Amino acid sequence: MVTYTGRENLVKELPGKVDFVFISSFTEAALLSYALSSLFRSRGALTAIGGPHARCYPQDAQKYFDYVLGFTDKGLILEVLGDCAQHRPVGLHLSADHHPVRLPGVSERWKFIEQTLRKAPFIKIVPLLSSLGCPYTCDFCIDSSVPYQLLDTDEMKQDLRFLLGKLKHPRVAWHDPNFGVRFDNCMDAIEEAVPPGRMDFIAESTLSLLSESRVKRLKRNGFKALLPGIESWFEMGKKSKTGHDTGMDKVRTVSDQVNMILRHIPYVQTNHIFGLDSDAGPTPFELTKRFLDLTPGSFPAYSMLSAFGQAAPLNLTFQRANRVLPIPFHFLSNIQMNIKPRNYSWPEFYGHLIEVTKYSYSPRLIMRRFLANGERIPRWLNVVRGLSSERFGRVAYFAEMRKRLERDVSLRRFLEQETMEIPQYFIERIRRDLGHFWEWLPEKAIRHNPNAYLVSQKVHNPPDSILCARIA
Numbered sequence: 001m002v003t004y005t006g007r008e009n010l011v012k013e014l015p016g017k018v019d020f021v022f023i024s025s026f027t028e029a030a031l032l033s034y035a036l037s038s039l040f041r042s043r044g045a046l047t048a049i050g051g052p053h054a055r056c057y058p059q060d061a062q063k064y065f066d067y068v069l070g071f072t073d074k075g076l077i078l079e080v081l082g083d084c085a086q087h088r089p090v091g092l093h094l095s096a097d098h099h100p101v102r103l104p105g106v107s108e109r110w111k112f113i114e115q116t117l118r119k120a121p122f123i124k125i126v127p128l129l130s131s132l133g134c135p136y137t138c139d140f141c142i143d144s145s146v147p148y149q150l151l152d153t154d155e156m157k158q159d160l161r162f163l164l165g166k167l168k169h170p171r172v173a174w175h176d177p178n179f180g181v182r183f184d185n186c187m188d189a190i191e192e193a194v195p196p197g198r199m200d201f202i203a204e205s206t207l208s209l210l211s212e213s214r215v216k217r218l219k220r221n222g223f224k225a226l227l228p229g230i231e232s233w234f235e236m237g238k239k240s241k242t243g244h245d246t247g248m249d250k251v252r253t254v255s256d257q258v259n260m261i262l263r264h265i266p267y268v269q270t271n272h273i274f275g276l277d278s279d280a281g282p283t284p285f286e287l288t289k290r291f292l293d294l295t296p297g298s299f300p301a302y303s304m305l306s307a308f309g310q311a312a313p314l315n316l317t318f319q320r321a322n323r324v325l326p327i328p329f330h331f332l333s334n335i336q337m338n339i340k341p342r343n344y345s346w347p348e349f350y351g352h353l354i355e356v357t358k359y360s361y362s363p364r365l366i367m368r369r370f371l372a373n374g375e376r377i378p379r380w381l382n383v384v385r386g387l388s389s390e391r392f393g394r395v396a397y398f399a400e401m402r403k404r405l406e407r408d409v410s411l412r413r414f415l416e417q418e419t420m421e422i423p424q425y426f427i428e429r430i431r432r433d434l435g436h437f438w439e440w441l442p443e444k445a446i447r448h449n450p451n452a453y454l455v456s457q458k459v460h461n462p463p464d465s466i467l468c469a470r471i472a
């Protein structure tokens, strides 16, 4: 198993001769995965893809892999290995009914975890899961339609005890979509397995789960960083427990709660989404700035609204309205929106993004954050993140896009949906980033059907009139 973090020389790391290659990939790395599949197929291997990209864009992935796997469990893997055949030109799309009910424990995975930890330059963090899915229904989220399931807490305790025997002071990041939904079960397990002060934890959780008594218990159990999602100042009040409060009222309520969390937990990253249909004008960006003024210790992380294929039911609405752009997968990270904003022109939208990003990671706010965080690692993490990609990488990208919109006609026409032709600017960036693997990228892979989800729904659920015609 090779974990690709973006820094390895894959030409050296990958084996020359294999029979079967499984790749798990986010959409951002899909083109690299496609290139690898084509390289290994040329050497006679079979290939399979799983993970987020396979779940979001199965129809596209089927063109480049023998197997495309949705929810994947041991039974499904055994089925694939039992079949073990070429499926070309269209790969076989398989999925279990749901996520696995149990996952291999840390002791079983240790040789893989250890090899990945060695690659972390400074802070080594072990990824764990205590649950899968989410009971909330944020309509843009891939987990909104996946039923919540707590994993076995006895196995969780075994994992934590194993880590205590392997590392001096383990640091664990819970990668649950929403940690602590079954709060007492998780805390009881941690308290039973981990002596006080022996382990640090990081978790992503919703504000509605984080009352002060719970935050105090998290602190006692070694939680050093929490990442609550705020998303919008106008929507999702249930998730942040702000009810019908919107605008500045929601800013004050959320700020009070985040300041309370910061009194107990040294590092809090708040997650925000821009470009939602409820956003219009400068207000959402201005409200975010006011939130930062009122909450100097929090580190903001911004995402753009994006429709990742069939990740979420809401994507059908965008596809029906013909608002999803075929922006190559390579750019579908949280920095590039692939939905035409409802209430902004592109230059206006990029202008607001540049301004709020510069403000959020300005020397003044970085200093305020530094002074507001009491502990050494969170303090410096805030400074390093504020000065690195969050500020310079993003501002440079947004500024480049805004500038290009003025003079690059092909880019402007593409973003305005006047043409489907991929702008040369995108192609050159993909070529540069893929390096050696560009030559293995199948020719048509930079293009995809942004409405494939909608088309697949029409095939599986034809309108009543068509059904009647067939029956007749």
Ligand code: SF4
Pocket (backbone or CB within 6 Å): 134, 135, 136, 137, 138, 141, 142, 143, 144, 177, 178, 206, 229, 239
């Ligand atoms: S609370 Fe978080 S994980 Fe759950 S549906 Fe909403 S965004 Fe997704």
